[in-house]
Amino acid sequence: MKKKILSFISVLAFVLILFFVLRSVYNALRWKDTTGDYLSSFDQLYATENDLIDVVFVGPSHCYDSVYPAYLWEDAGIASFDMSVSGQDRDSSYHHLVEFLKTQKPKVVFFEVAALIFDQNDNIGNEYRNLLSMRPSVNSVTLVGDYLKRYGRKDEILDYTARFPIIHTRYRELDRKDVIPYEPNSFMRGEHIRWNAEEIEYWGSENVEATPAEFRDEYTEWLDKVYDLSVKEGFSLVLWAAPYQLSGYEKTLFEGVADYAADKGLVMLDMNRMPELGLDVSTDFFDTAHCNAHGAKKVSDYFADYILENYDIPDHRGDVKYAQWDRDLEYVYRQKSIYDLSVTEDVNEYAKILSEMKDVSVIISLEGEYGRYYDDRYREVLSAFGISGEEYEKGGKWIFTGGECIKGHDNDLQEDPFYYTLGKYDTLKLDFEGDFLHPENVMIGHDSYSNAGYCLLFVVYDDITNEVVSTGRF
């Protein structure tokens, strides 16, 4: 009897230990966009408390690039979210919405229909994002089955369902974001923030000739499934198409969606037919298929007005439960500052932007020939950071973090290196190796951020994402 009890306990212990070990391993290996783009909003959804989101936008990249929930929050306190994944195909969009509805009860669902313009993902990253970034559940397994059966890849269903057969090779590419959660995923609301612009030829349906396109039965079936879900779950369904440089074929497809919507008594907001949005081809797009943050502002403002006009959605601003939306908004503009840092060539402008940024640590390194051959052009800039005239003349290296200024190094050959912990796990080393070209004068981890021959160096370390987001050399 005793042996049986001991055997039972050891089997139980084995199962429990194995479960916890494999869960930890899974969490590290699971599909994540650790290369930095994070083009799936599932982690952000899972970081959201239940029943907070009133409005959701479902769709592929067209969606997360066109609508920034941060702007809807800024405009009207609307708690919205982009349930958006790159290359979100028809099967995925439906099942992603089902997943969203497990924890949220939105009043309105804006369902983007760009999934009509592509079928199977030709980008393996997008396929993984869509099939693997959702938590394992019956819903995720059903999506895997639907997707792979549709494209005649039934033999892969077990691999995708078990997940480890696919994700285990990520041990070759693990980085720290796989182990330590990526902080912005705890508050961002699904938008993909891009501030840079690329001029496109045109946008809008009036600029393109319609060409024939078959509105296939499977498209209708897909929209029917979403419609039936809206009836079952009791949310208002609005179909929409994001603005971009669409083709004649796509124009015709969206007309098909409009016909479908009319039949079902739904609204179809084809933004390619809304010149009143005032989108500018030279400033409001990131590329031919996507808006940037400026374009998204115009689209999001439109949605905010549309929602206020047509639905009774409360203003949640000031409610502590919605702090994620506040942080999200702050983050969107913070990314704007980071973008501005990357494009400015003027030291005064650079310093001004820096002085207005929060949650960053700034390393300033002043060394080299600035005193002898150059004028005092940096003196005033650095005095704004509290660096005195005497210190300016001697040169040195400083760290500004949390409103505090710490002198790191005097550029003295005899002085020991100075070490400082940045963020959660990086270590900064400041030193002076005799000349201002030396790569080891400023190092963060293995990476050199030395002046590289310039007199004045700024290194901007993001305390939220734990990474260097800008270096300015003047």
Place this chain on the structure above:
Amino acid sequence: MLFNSVEFLIFFPIVLAVYLILPKKVKYIWLLIASFYFYMSWNPKYVVLIVFSIAVTYVMGLLIEKAKKVSSKKWVLGLGIAANLGVLFLFKYLDFFFDNLNSLLSAVGIHAVEKPFDFLLPVGISFYTFQAIGYCIDVYRGEIKAERNIARYALFVSFFPQLVAGPIERSKNLLSQIKEMGERRLWTYDGIVSGFGMMLWGLFMKMMIADRVGIFVDSVYDNLFMTGTVETAAAAIGFSLQIYADFAGYSAIAIGAARVIGINLMENFNTPYFATSIAEFWRRWHISLSTWFRDYLYIPLGGNRKGKFRKYLNLLITFLVSGLWHGASWTFVIWGGIHAAYQIIEDLFKPVREKVDKALEVDRNVFSYKFGQIFFTFVLTTFAWIFFRARSVSVLGEYLSRLFTKWDPWVLSDDSIYGFGLDARETIILYLSVFVMLIVSFVRYKKGADIGEILLRQNRAFRIIVFVLLITAIIVFGEYGIDFDSNKFIYFDF
């Protein structure tokens, strides 16, 4: 359905769960159904072949037993063997036969003969036909009684853990256990723990070592034009590791799975690379096949009872046939011939070696002497594996030429050795895995027990840690998944 597939991960627990709840007397029926499903998961059509083999040898067994005269018994036995070997010839050797026939015909200016059939090699055919033939011979020799229950006999031939790549079981061992299934307790905690440990260890060998080093070996053979002495030598050593980890790994899973079910299969590998001679190597390598050839071919040919010349001739015949059993290609036959030659030379020079050792006062009991023997035997077997792996005589020629004429040690320092599919990271994982295998093999060598039995003797906490580590290592670092397709067990082709 491979042992290292998600399908088997689902199949095996279901088989076990149903097996657990069924009454003892019908458990074998369930195992028979499971075995046929397992076999048919490769190619349902080829179930006809195994059914044919079962039916013929079942009837032959009964007829042999019933026959009064020895000559009649011989006729029936001959018929049974011929029927099985006929199927084997048709599906495995027909292409080889016609290729050689046509080469001969073209040499004398006659047009080639067209092959009447074009078959895919049915998986496991060499294993189950030999097992069935062994049964007939055992009945003929009166070592066992013919089985009357056809379902039990069918399970003996088709028992899924060892169906496709052995061990080639003896009726005295497996059939008698199947017959006792209704009478004895099959499931024991110790059996499950030990069997589970064997299965995990087999998967470790297969997925961490065999399939990883296989990437390098395949890449070298596929890109011979890029290689020199270092790469070809490394690939030869790599293939020695690959084929051992692959086949011994498969056998460990088979033995482990059977042990979980409550069936003890015979040992198939016993640290062969620790052998101090080629003869010893064959007592440790693919034991179920070597003993099959010993019992059913070498000894009937006269063994070593009819003088030195006959002994060497019998050895040569046995190993040439063994080579041919492994594959329908002259490279396998040459491989068998090399092993026969090794043993003949070993035997011939034994007195000389003893005299030299005595004259030089060589102490044979020291570690260095034994290590030297082990090392030399490993070099010889590794060299022979080159012939086994080459697949064609032309590849073999190219390989040997590069091995002996293109000295290129710089590939180790300029890292171009990592250009054959395994980068530095993967190579480190391989080294660590091989190191673990070496430790386990050493313990096996010293203790004389398999890893399942050794783990059973340890404390529960240690076992749990080992199991968790093995599973985690296999899941994370094992070679499997969507982008990996070279995970077939090598011996399935034989």
